[in-house]
Amino acid sequence: MxxxxxxxxxxxxxxxxxxxxxxxxxxxxxxxVYLTLVxxxxxxxxxxxxxxxxxxxxxxxMALGLAGLSMMGLQFALTARLRGVxxxxxxxxxxxxxxxxxxxxxGLVGLHFLILWLFYDDALGSLDPRVAAWExxxxxxxxxxxxxxxxxAEFRKxxxxxxxxxxxxxxxxxxxxxxxxxxxxAGTGRFAQMSAGTALWAATTGFWMGLVLWLRxxxxxxxxxxxxxxxxxxxxxxxxxxxxxxxxxxxxIRAFSPGQFAWLNLSSSPWVLRDHPFSISSSPAQLxxxxxxxxxxxxxxxxxxxxxxxxxxxxxxxxxxxxxxxxPDAPGFVFIAGGIGVTPxxxxxxALADQGDQRxxxxxxxxxxxxxxxxxxxxxxxxxxxxxxxxxxxxxxxADYQGLTGRLDEAILRRCLPESLPTDVRYFLCGPTPLTxxxxxxxxxxxxxxxxxxxxLFELA
Amino acid sequence: MRRRRALILAIATxxxxxxxxxxxxxxxxxxxxxxxxx
Numbered sequence: 001m002x003x004x005x006x007x008x009x010x011x012x013x014x015x016x017x018x019x020x021x022x023x024x025x026x027x028x029x030x031x032x033v034y035l036t037l038v039x040x041x042x043x044x045x046x047x048x049x050x051x052x053x054x055x056x057x058x059x060x061x062m063a064l065g066l067a068g069l070s071m072m073g074l075q076f077a078l079t080a081r082l083r084g085v086x087x088x089x090x091x092x093x094x095x096x097x098x099x100x101x102x103x104x105x106x107g108l109v110g111l112h113f114l115i116l117w118l119f120y121d122d123a124l125g126s127l128d129p130r131v132a133a134w135e136x137x138x139x140x141x142x143x144x145x146x147x148x149x150x151x152x153a154e155f156r157k158x159x160x161x162x163x164x165x166x167x168x169x170x171x172x173x174x175x176x177x178x179x180x181x182x183x184x185x186a187g188t189g190r191f192a193q194m195s196a197g198t199a200l201w202a203a204t205t206g207f208w209m210g211l212v213l214w215l216r217x218x219x220x221x222x223x224x225x226x227x228x229x230x231x232x233x234x235x236x237x238x239x240x241x242x243x244x245x246x247x248x249x250x251x252x253i254r255a256f257s258p259g260q261f262a263w264l265n266l267s268s269s270p271w272v273l274r275d276h277p278f279s280i281s282s283s284p285a286q287l288x289x290x291x292x293x294x295x296x297x298x299x300x301x302x303x304x305x306x307x308x309x310x311x312x313x314x315x316x317x318x319x320x321x322x323x324x325x326x327x328p329d330a331p332g333f334v335f336i337a338g339g340i341g342v343t344p345x346x347x348x349x350x351a352l353a354d355q356g357d358q359r360x361x362x363x364x365x366x367x368x369x370x371x372x373x374x375x376x377x378x379x380x381x382x383x384x385x386x387x388x389x390x391x392x393x394x395x396x397x398x399a400d401y402q403g404l405t406g407r408l409d410e411a412i413l414r415r416c417l418p419e420s421l422p423t424d425v426r427y428f429l430c431g432p433t434p435l436t437x438x439x440x441x442x443x444x445x446x447x448x449x450x451x452x453x454x455x456x457l458f459e460l461a
Numbered sequence: 462m463r464r465r466r467a468l469i470l471a472i473a474t475x476x477x478x479x480x481x482x483x484x485x486x487x488x489x490x491x492x493x494x495x496x497x498x499x
Contacts (some may be wrong), residue, residue: 035474039481059486069479093467098473108478438462455463 008360016274037074037204042066044200057119058187058360065112069181072146073208075174080215080265081316091277091319093455095225100152106150109181113143134400135187138180140432144188145177167273175212182208198398220270223236225313226252228290230266230311240340240373242281251314256280257325258351259344259428262317264292266307269312274399279343279430279456280318283350290315297339322428322456325346331422332360336408336439338431339367340373344456345430351386361388362417366408366435370394370401390414408435410442423449430456 026148042063058430077085078098086094093274097289129137151172152159156166182205228251243264253262260282265275282291294304322344324333342365352361367373383390392403393412404412427443429436436455443453 031470035477038474042482043485045472049495056486059481063482063486064479067482071478090463093463096467097471098465100468101474104471104475104478105474110480450462453462 006037006327026084026444030085033227034074035138037068038067038070041200041204047227050144057115061115061120061371062140064108064115066185068108068110069111069178069185070204071101071108072126072181073178073204073296075105075180076208076211076215079090080211081319083220083319086448087321088320090457092294092322096457102150102153103162106146109146113139120441133187135184138187142177142184144178145173145427145429149173149177163276167297171216178208178212185378200287205445208429219316223252223270223316225351228252228313228315229288230313233305233307233309236293236374237376238295238339238367238374239294240374241293241307242293242398243304243307243313244282245292245315247288253280253287253290253318254320255287256284257320257321257323258347259325260283260320260347261322261344262290262292263448264314265314266311267314267457275314277319279320279347281343281346281350283347283354285304285351285354293340293343293346320344320456322430323455324352324426324428326454327426330359330424330426332362332425333425334362334364334417334425336427336429336431336436337360337366338408338435339372340454341431341435345428346378348428349379349382349386349388353382358387361386363390364393364397364408364413364416364439366393368394369396370398385407389416408439408442410445413439413442413446423452423454427453428456 017111048293054072075098077103078094089097113381125136126132127140141368150168152166152173153162156163161169227248229243230243230249231246232242234242234244236242258260258261260460261277261279264278265272267274271373278292278294280290281293282289294301296302296304324330327333333348335348345363348362349363352359363379365373370392373379373394379390381390391412392401393408394401394403395407397403406412427448440450440453440455
């Protein structure tokens, strides 16, 4: 197995410092860019000297419609996995932001319609598409498509929509809504026919369509030239499976920070919308080999143990900010993991061991029972190679178990962490939301600076 | 904490855009009449 030579720690540390410094100003910059792109078309249209509606309510409805459409168009940018955009925040957070902004964007579009329906009913014309103006019919199509996209995303599990099917449905509804809404603006004309408005809408629409084409066509096409192959499928404790992947040619992932994740697609082609985000569990020192440890939890992951050796796989990554590499000067790290949430922590521990790092480390590892503790034996070995203290907490203790039982709480953290812990120690939390919520609250109560606590959002939706 | 911060940021973004929409609509009070559709 080819093993790449890791960078000397000093070079890696300098690079991490530079990246951390850059993220400080790129995060607010991207927020300003986002607001400008949403509000820009609306403001530009309304400062144009061309005539407009005669009433505040009418103008407000138009402004809300334009802003809502801009937000819906920019939703494609948030999920386009543009590394420069996601790096300051973490791709997991950007997906959560995408979900919240969809609700707000749809709310603005809904308000646009509601104002017209309440105060300008005549302007809406007939609901019958045979007699209604086409530009108003497409507006209704857009409203329904956006509404269905939001509802099916929010209630996917309740509606028992299979993830793969939902992905196609979501993209289909979003693209339909966007195309119909752009046609509506072009058709109604009063805003788009103005000189500034026309240019702006052409540019904005081109940008949105470009994003759709980039994410759904250009990016998968690039991946087709860089396939991976499953070279090992290994069963872990707790019903989890580790998939080891090797590139058939040039690797997609040339470098990554331990703790980051990538999108894995085990379909026949990267065009198929069957990719899922999984943490990389291996160390960067093992590159170009990539390992991902996955627990069968449903849908795609249910048959992960049956993946044959030699199966083609597609990787897109790395993404995420859940990494020790972001804090090169930290005097130590505390990891809190629940169940399969330990996978990014394993990557970080393995990387620290490969580097011969001797900073103090603590791992609080919560599981349902002792037999389900994934990587149990390897963690014992890592405890010897690193300055690592492992605290196991299981809900149901068996006869051979010597550790703590119950649930992770403030009392356990206080008892197991030294009182003289440096304030600059960084905390990494990954696992089910109840566990990370409880751990976050406990750490804050204990006086830990909230910005020193980094939680991986285990479920993106 | 991160999820809560994202929610707060999204709500703040929504309110800011809503305020801007109210502002630009308020500033433009003359022009074409409201159209009538069949």
